[in-house]
Amino acid sequence: MSTSQTTTTEHHPALAHQFDSMEQQQDASTFGMWVFLLTEIMMFGGLFTAYLIYRLKYYPAFVAGSTSISVGWGFANTLVLIGSSFTMAMAVWAAQKGYRKSQVWLLLATMVLGAAFLGVKAKEYYDKWDECHIPGHVIGKGFNTWGGCSVTNKSLGNIAEEIRDPKHHGNPNIPEGAAEQTARQTEIFFSFYFAMTGLHAFHMVIGLGLLTWLLLRARGGEFGPSYYTPVELGGLYWHFVDIVWIFLFPLLYLISRHQHGV
């Protein structure tokens, strides 16, 4: 910071003229990116706050809804995303060192892991579609009062029946009507599930777009010790998306799991 001299004619081609030095430019860019990420945090924060309020109000329904989604896939996806954050951090490191080949490979690895995450998410969404757990009646097969496709077929996620079934650690003493009411309230859980994971997945898609752009520039050998700001900022965005998932996983997948088993 102390050596902020303006050279008259020659400077780095990436230096915009309003900045004194590359260092000042990167500081300003990083600061601006963080201000943007904070607005993102407030947007997701609003969803998290609403989620917490409804979870406290309709706790049994949130337990029933949460245990109907696959904790194994959620766990696997958490590891995939953490792995992608690691490769992203390494890509920033390689860009800063000017290692062109490793940059490209690490960015590619990050994209592959990101795509894998979205693939698993699509599989999970399809399962919910199959079990008639899409809230409302506009998309999918419609949400029934018992929270599943069929009253008799248990394989199709009949939530009301599971609430009363001892084999699913349920309580047979709960009256049928009360179980159906709780099953109906899982629609609120699923609304939050799709809104929060959907907004998160949308951010992942944007992240993949950014990574494609960074990949092309990295291939052209644009980044090195004096200029790697785009990779740094792309990394900040990718890690932010990872952090959102770090909170989504325990909040959506792990509500009172010990009552129900794996």
Place this chain on the structure above:
Amino acid sequence: MSENSHPTPGLYVLILLALVIGTCLTWGIAFVDLGIWNPVVALTIAVIKAVLVILFFMHVHYSNKLTKLTISAGFFWLMIMITMSLSDYLTRSFMLR
């Protein structure tokens, strides 16, 4: 923010290990009945993981004071939103039913 102040790959591997261990812990503990402490433990681990990502993967540990202060202020505001909203809802009769 200068070139030599960023962490090394070795540190990144350590952070990755810590994050994987944290994820496995969250998953394992979820199947143990801790009563009201289950969500508390799960969220504590999540906060630790998030702080590790922010400080090292996102280089905040190595950034200038302006950036650090801005980020802290942002999270402080987030906590205001969550705690004030919850303290309102949790003291209302319709929530206790």
